[in-house]
Amino acid sequence: MLCNMARHLFVLAAWVLVVIAGPAGVTRAAPPLSWTNDQAMLTFFEAVAKIKKNALAAPDTGDIVTNALMSYMRESDPYGHYLPPHAYRQWKAAQQYSFHGVGMEIMERSGRFYCFPRPESPAAGAGLRDGDELIAVDGESVADHSIYWAGTRIRGRENSPVTLTIGRGRVHREMAVIRTALKDKSVFRADDSGLQVLRISHFSPATLEEIKTALEQINQNRTLVLDLRNNPGGDLFSAVDIAGLFLPENANVLAIETASETTGYKARNRIWKGRPIGLWQNGFTASAAEVLIAALITNHAGLNFGTQSFGKALTQKVVELSDGSALIISRGRLKDPIGRCWQNTGITPVVRIPDQNRYWAQLTQKQLNALNK
Numbered sequence: 001m002l003c004n005m006a007r008h009l010f011v012l013a014a015w016v017l018v019v020i021a022g023p024a025g026v027t028r029a030a031p032p033l034s035w036t037n038d039q040a041m042l043t044f045f046e047a048v049a050k051i052k053k054n055a056l057a058a059p060d061t062g063d064i065v066t067n068a069l070m071s072y073m074r075e076s077d078p079y080g081h082y083l084p085p086h087a088y089r090q091w092k093a094a095q096q097y098s099f100h101g102v103g104m105e106i107m108e109r110s111g112r113f114y115c116f117p118r119p120e121s122p123a124a125g126a127g128l129r130d131g132d133e134l135i136a137v138d139g140e141s142v143a144d145h146s147i148y149w150a151g152t153r154i155r156g157r158e159n160s161p162v163t164l165t166i167g168r169g170r171v172h173r174e175m176a177v178i179r180t181a182l183k184d185k186s187v188f189r190a191d192d193s194g195l196q197v198l199r200i201s202h203f204s205p206a207t208l209e210e211i212k213t214a215l216e217q218i219n220q221n222r223t224l225v226l227d228l229r230n231n232p233g234g235d236l237f238s239a240v241d242i243a244g245l246f247l248p249e250n251a252n253v254l255a256i257e258t259a260s261e262t263t264g265y266k267a268r269n270r271i272w273k274g275r276p277i278g279l280w281q282n283g284f285t286a287s288a289a290e291v292l293i294a295a296l297i298t299n300h301a302g303l304n305f306g307t308q309s310f311g312k313a314l315t316q317k318v319v320e321l322s323d324g325s326a327l328i329i330s331r332g333r334l335k336d337p338i339g340r341c342w343q344n345t346g347i348t349p350v351v352r353i354p355d356q357n358r359y360w361a362q363l364t365q366k367q368l369n370a371l372n373k
Contacts, residue, residue, distance in 0.1 A: 044068075069327070077330045079316055081146050085324035091148055094155040101155045102126075102162065102177040105202055105232045106134060107284055107310075108147045115166060116230045116284065118201045119188050126177040128166060130230045131284070135172055136165035148328070155179065186234075187214050190227060193361035195278075199227040203234035203288040208241045212271065215245070220274035223368050226292070227280045229306065229355075233287025236315065240265050243295035246272045246302070252337035253295045256315065259331075267295075275372045278364045279304040281347065282355050286310035290347055294336035297350070303371065304349045305364050311346035 048065070052058050066084050073080040083091060093099065103121020107114050113134040117123035134142055137153040154162055156179050164175050187210035190199040198214050200207065218224055233239075243253045247267035254265045279293050279302045290309050296302035315332035335341050351367050353360055 073327065079314055079328070079330050081148060081328045083148065083326045083328065087149065088324060088326045091152050094152040099155045100158045100179045100181050102179060103182050104128065106147055106150055107232045107286065113142055113147060113150055114284065116232060120185070121182065122177050122180045126175045128164070128175060129168070133167035134164065135167050138163050139165070185210070187211055189214065195225055195361040195365055196222055197225045197227050200231055200289070202231055203236070203238040205235055205238060207235065207238045211242050211245065215271055220272065223278065223365060224274065225278035225280060225364060228285050228289040228293065229280050229282040230284045231286070231289035232284065233289055233312065236288045236291060239288035239291045243292050244268045245270060246277065246296055247299050251299050254291055255335040255339070256332040257335060276300065276368065277302045278368055280360060280364070281306040281309045281349060283307055284310055286312040290342055291334060293347055294342065298337040303351065303367060304347065305351045305353050305360065305367070306349045307352060307354065308348060309342070309346040311342055311344045313341050313343035
């Protein structure tokens with residue numbers, strides 16, 4: 001419905017130009033508005049025409065429509081956005097194989113962007129740390145821009161430099177990073193104090209096979225932890241498939257609720273037959289990472305440790321419009337195996353451990369040992 005409404009908006013923008021562009025002093029009768037019988041749409045059409053006719057500085061019709069769409073998406077959808085044609089072209093171009101990044105995830109919270117470099121990435125090698133605030137890209141402030149704009153500006157041609165201005169505490173630093181063709185590795189062995197730990201930095205289509213390979217090297221008679229701290233999510237269905245490795249066949253994993261239907265996903269291909277695992281989370285554990293945590297703790301296959309998670313439980317869809325622009329719309333609501341949605345609230349850990357605590361492994365081992373007695 002929203003997509004159709006937006007298409008009408010662009011149609012009416014063209015109609016306004018036709019009405020306004022007539023010879024001076026001549027008033028033309030408006031043609032029949034057969035394209036809609038929605039009174040709200042007719043009112044919007046009328047308002048645009050009146051603004052064009054009466055404003056001291058007559059704005060461009062496209063600007064009115066663009067600003068209206070941007071404002072609506074910003075106010076009504078926490079992850080929605082409108083990309084005008086030039087911005088959408090740039091965003092699509094940046095996804096091409098000829099463009100490369102710096103191996104870093106960006107998360108937005110309260111209008112600010114935070115950096116999370118992947119292990120062994122150019123961003124990590126340049127000195128960026130988890131939680132650094134992104135201030136500017138090549139000298140241009142990210143303020144008042146979208147996360148899509150920031151991601152587009154950071155990506156570029158292989159071996160070309162990009163300068164990132166980051167905030168760490170009260171200090172701003174400029175860091176030059178070389179864009180590099182990256183192997184999308186997302187799973188890292190990070191044992192801690194005798195505890196078997198697999199860190200998942202993000203979810204990609206390759207993460208499932210990485211986890212399977214890692215589990216072949218894990219002793220199932222010992223405690224295992226999945227470290228999902230600072231994991232912003234990624235490929236949702238990769239997280240669903242990974243949950244299945246730790247759950248009984250056909251256990252409920254996730255439900256996605258849209259305006260028209262609810263689709264459920266169940267566990268399959270179990271590999272882990274050992275004791276319940278530990279799950280580490282913090283305030284930047286989001287989206288697909290929360291899906292994995294919710295599935296395991298709800299099915300009593302794991303305990304979560306840390307602080308309240310981010311609270312992103314909406315899926316987005318890119319909807320292209322006829323003029324080459326696009327809407328990014330939150331389309332699906334994520335729910336755990338018993339129907340709870342963690343949007344905005346996040347997932348509460350069973351055992352709270354602050355980020356700065358140095359004894360995550362010891363506290364986790366103690367709690368899981370008690371559980372398995």
